[in-house]
Amino acid sequence: MTDADHPRPRRSGLRGFGHAGPSPWTDLDRPPLDEAALRRDLVLPGALWTAVDxxxxxxxxxxxxxxxxxxxAPEGAVLVAESQSAGRGRLDRRWSAPPRSGLFFSVLLRPEGVPVERYGWLPILVGTAAAATLGRVAEIEVGLKWPNDLQVTVDGAERKLGGILTELSGGAVVAGLGVNVSLREAExxxxxxxSLALAGAAVTDRSTLLRAVLREFAELYGEWKAAAGDPHASGLLPAYTARCTTLGRPVRVQLPGDRELVGEAVAVDGDGRLVVRTPDGVRHPVAAGDVVHVRPQG
Structure with a gap:
């Protein structure tokens, strides 16, 4: 049974699901999130999360x-959508998914004590927390294609599971994460x-996954802030590189200005840049670009 099989009840505006009443969903494999339960579990005294909507x-x-x-708005606000009509990814790419088929949420951060030049580590921090959590809870291998695309292997091929977008606003950082959870092949x-389901995940309950990702992120974020955003002292850099599927691979990087760089991804430096060694032995740090993993020749 799919969403197309039955008409959806009318909804208007930004309504939450934290209320009793008739079932607000039509696909029984995709129940809505319980806002009240999430708040009880996540909005706690002294915790990072101050609001969950x-x-x-x-x-x-x-x-x-x-x-x-x-x-x-203060730090710690979490906004979760059951459906997004204008979801955005890196390089301003658009994407959409059926309602309640994934995790689509953003968090508001105000990293006191961290120099602004280190804010660029936040999307990597979100990716590291998400990959570690999803891998552990769903019991599958989740990797990170530089800088922060979540990847899984399905039928022997690397596929994108989700992505992250961060932006500055009002002196704060807003970090958004989208993860495909129950999408079917045709969707x-x-x-x-x-999606996690297509990758054979042991757990696809969105409430369980959301709680776990937010708790893992809060822990890593606290360590990162305590280290003033230092990726080495906080342990973020080694945690990220351990899951980065790009390292040690031949890559082709599409650079701004229609330029291209081909070589081997050999490191991620202290600024979060991907270091690509070209055939002439020169190491090129890449701050922004679209990376393609290429098959080694021979």
Whole structure:
């Protein structure tokens, strides 16, 4: 049974699901999140998370939280959408998914004591927390294609499980994460995408996964802030490189200005840049670009 089989009940605005009443979903494999239960478990005294809101639909959780940040919202707000109509990824790519088929959420951060030049580590921190948590809870291998695309292997091929987008707004950082959880093969936006279900995950309950990711992120974020954003002292850099599927691979990097760099990805430096060694032995740090893993020749 799919969403197309039955008409959905009417909803208007940014309504949450934290109320009793008739069943608000039509696909029994995709129940809605329980906002009240999430708040009870995550919004605790002394914890990072200060608010958790679940909305039925919105254009972009990042855009909504960015507006709150400009209005002075405190650190720790979490906004989760059951469906996004204008989800954005890196390089301003658009993507969408069926309602309640994934985790689509953003968090508002104000990293006191961390120099602004180290804010660039936050998308890597989100990716590291998500990959570690999903791998542990779902019992599958989840890797990170530089800088922060979540990857799994399905039928012997690497596929994208999710992605991360961070942006500055009102002096804060808004970090958004999208993860495909229960998408079926026919629902994938592109053949190179995947979902936890298609990867054979042991757990696909979104509430369990969301709680675990937010708790893992809060722990890593606390360590990173305590180290003033230093990726070495906080342990973030080694934790990331241990899961980075790009390292040690032949790559082709599409650079701004229609330039291309081909070589081997040999390191991630202290600024989070991918270091690519070209055939002439020169090491090139790459701060931004679209990386393609290529098969070694021979």
């Amino acid at each position: 679940v909305v039925a639909e919105t254009g972009s959780t990042n855009s909504d939280l960015a507006a709150r940040a400009r209005d002075g 994938l936006p592109v053949p190179t995408a995947a």
